[in-house]
Amino acid sequence: MAASAPSYASGTSTTPLLGETIGQNLERTVAAHAGRPALVERATGRRWTYAELNRDVDALARGLLAAGVAQGDRVGIWSPNCAEWVLLQYATAKVGAILVNVNPAYRVHELEYALNQSGVRLLVSATSFKTSDYRGMVDQVRPDCPALERVVFVGADSWDELVAGGAETPAEALRERMAQLSPDDPINIQYTSGTTGFPKGATLSHHNILNNGFFVAELQRWTHEDRVCLPVPFYHCFGMVMGNLGATSHGACVVIPAPVFEPAETLRAVHDERCTVLYGVPTMFIAELNHPDFDSFDLSSLRTGVMAGSPCPQEVMKQVIERMGMREVTICYGMTETSPVSVQTRVDDAFDRRVATVGRAHPHVEIKVVDPATGLTVPRGTPGELCTRGYSVMLGYWEQPDKTAEAIDSARWMHTGDLAVMDDDGYVTITGRIKDMVIRGGENIYPREIEEFLYSHPDVLDAQVVGVPDPKYGEELMAWVRMRPGAEPLTAESLREFCRGRLAHYKVPRYVHVVDEFPMTVTGKIRKVEMRERAVQILGLREEGGNGAS
Template sequence: MPTGPDASLRPADHSVPLSDLTVGALLRSTAATHGEAIALAGVPDDGGPRRLWTYNELLAEAESVAAGILERVPLGSRVAIWAHNIPEWPVFEYAAALAGVTLVTLNPTLRAVELEHALRASDAAMLVYADHSRAYDMAEVAGKVGAGLPQLRHVVSVADWESLKGACPLPSDEEITAAGIPAQLQFTSGTTGAPKAVLLSHRAVVNVSRLTFEGLGVEEGATVVSPLPMFHTAGCVISCLGPLWSGGTFTLVERFSPKRLLDVLRESPGAVLTSVPTVLTALNDVAKGDTAPPVLSAVLTGAAPVRAQLIAETERLFSTTVFNLYGQTELASVLTLTRPDDSAELKTSTVGRPLPHAEVKIVDPRSGEVQPLGVQGEICARSYQQMIAYYGDAEATAAKVDADGWLHTGDLGSMDATGTLRIDGRLNEIIIRGGENISPASVEEVLCEVPGVRDAVVLGIPDDRWGEIVAAVLQPAAAASPDPAAVLALCTERLSPHKIPALWFLADEFPLTASGKIQKFRVREIIAADGFHRLDSGAPASHHVHA
């Protein structure tokens, strides 16, 4: 096992002190210094005027709702919000923190069975819901599900917002901290299977948002525009809490539409955009036809592999810098990020260095030993920001966090001498063809350079002869389709023969989580059901494919 400077082990940087504020105390602190600044701007889906709150107004509203929460449920309870990106969402987030209860964040697309599971798994005592999300009748579903859950004592519509307010005394910051009440219960994105319930501390979400914004050099009073779903950590932690540290404005876009988002950015000169690659791709497609796209001070993106050409295109269109962030729900969203002083090569090919206070190492997935610098292995982290536990699942928690406190991300990557990480994909997505390990991300990167390819998914398909063979699913660009000859030519030039896909498919779109991640297990299911168009004439006869 390598030790010292040759080991893929990055010690924690403790030069920056951590904050001990809760989310509620952070809001109070910012209101005391930036009371009349615009804290929250809600951008409605119908094109109507923005709804605005100053920090003083936001605090007063959140304290009133917090009192109403405590008139219904005791300190330390779990309260759920099931709504799309309406401005009441962040208000309720702050209210839950001020009340000393744990916020349960729910995907507004959940169907009845999924909603019931999430409410049972979280032991939620209260549910606040939106009546509708697009054409989805959430009120009807909430009523039916709520009637069958005895522990869910209060079910309240956002339409009855005024009824949520109360006047009882609120707990102090010290009481909430002393009681060890978690800030949030977040469900994982479900890219590889059933979502798990992740408990996150106030210390985690408050400091990750702060250190992310400090690491990126976000200016005082900056406007942050987010079309990301609030129930995900990228929405309710980074996008929402980050602006509090600089007295900035959180602009919440109710529905993602690339044209609408472009208009919002034009109305917010020099804004910081938080995004995922799917959002950027669609936004860029619209911006290419714009004579003068708005200038952005920064673009934050992550949650899925970010192609170098997407970064370059975004920077050119919006005269900005794109920062690549890496993390997961279990790490309160962000573990590493590229920095303003990084080279262009680092910004486009890595996910940067760890945040302060985070130890990171790369280990052999089989032996657990630390890998040498530059050698691929599983990314592990140990930090204040990691999850408290998977709620109600001690077995899954023990499988995620080892006896020494290291959280195993399940992601493959490598580290250089500066602690900079490169991501190679998920550990459970590695393709083993004839004993050779193939990283899908390395093949996807090449495929996305082909003209006419908007995105690509590469995965392994069971095969009698090779164990697995490589399959590629290409998503055509809006105005063109990939030329099979050009695809194969580039693969032959850039990839070892065993990495070149044997099966080729076309997809109009990929199944995504609400946070914009591609669900590879669903892609595999669609292939098995012959749901994609075959681009090739069929696999070689010797492959005997069993999809």
């Protein structure tokens, strides 16, 4: 019998990579679509055509030049989603400053770290939002951030002053600066939420993120007719790359439904603005589908979109296609360090491919699955660590060459830390994180498989499975579940009965914990590390055993 092919694939494409800066690309779109809608901010009712957007971007860019922002200087942005976020994204790209995305959920300790680690000279910040007093926190850290020379607050006099300061700066000065820029220059630093220690600043170039946003949109078949609803955060690649850059590279319109995700505002934005595209992480789509007023919104304009950010439950994908009408919805897989997308389903993939896999290699990107112990490529159908290589791999972690070397090997392969299987046709299934794999009595268990099974329970709305210490088996499984409204809480006994004859005995969770919500990052990623820590306390266990995985 012939040996199975290796788990390697490269994304071929007849569409070439874009060899321009973000500013050049925006201006090319403006020339083609000047009068078309470019940006809608629902909270304020403000709207921009492409000509108006470019005008305001240039005004802000000249303000940055007048403020002394040099090529390569770091400019921070700390704010929920708003139009000014978008203006600053493109203005910094035009002057060659490196935009440093600061998570709006950060507090004083994390803010100070990000500003100092990246050396931010100018910070643009929200004044306040809900319970967050951004101005107060900025005042607290300023004395300890020696590089920080100026702080500008969105919607305040300081913003108007920044823009007005560029009035005397001639347009030629901006042209001259843009002419000095290379697509390979660093343009963006995004801090990855490390589970241990301080976050690392993934440093990305024009070439990295412009092309990734472009091809994510290409695979959804966007045109200048599309209207893109973005409830996902701009500070993350999902919003600013896959959303904003995907839209501006195609002449599509960005719709900001609200400063942060709110299911009703998202549904209302799709309804009112006739959006054709909707983005979200699975928890967002679950919240929208289960909103009590869901049926009152007309979502018939929806065609495509992206579900990404964490594993996408098959049952949720089915409902998004059937109930929301997103017949061409795609799943993307990636990480900040790869700009972010490496693998995506196609709009014309068979239904089972689109709900059960994360798709195939992205255009111009290589992927492989390797044995984590040896680094050798495994045969197709064999689990291993997913690695990716190509234009999308970051320049490195900002001023952390040691951490960069741990993630990117000498052949420029980015090691994702995710477990994956590639099938004979090159489709990839993510089976979990290497660190999430549970070893129970010598059996390797992938929580994702059990989570997918739990979604088939009629009373379960959402499920997450983690390993907890066990003196006999090393680890046991614990299921955290969210119940559908009105359903009886799931117990370990009732779950065992549901699993009987349908799941191998060692895969049946020993413990069940019913919750209203899971601990999550702001981007909607489940914090399994925190779930494990809380599980140990809830169950009164001692940390022993361990999962044996690196």
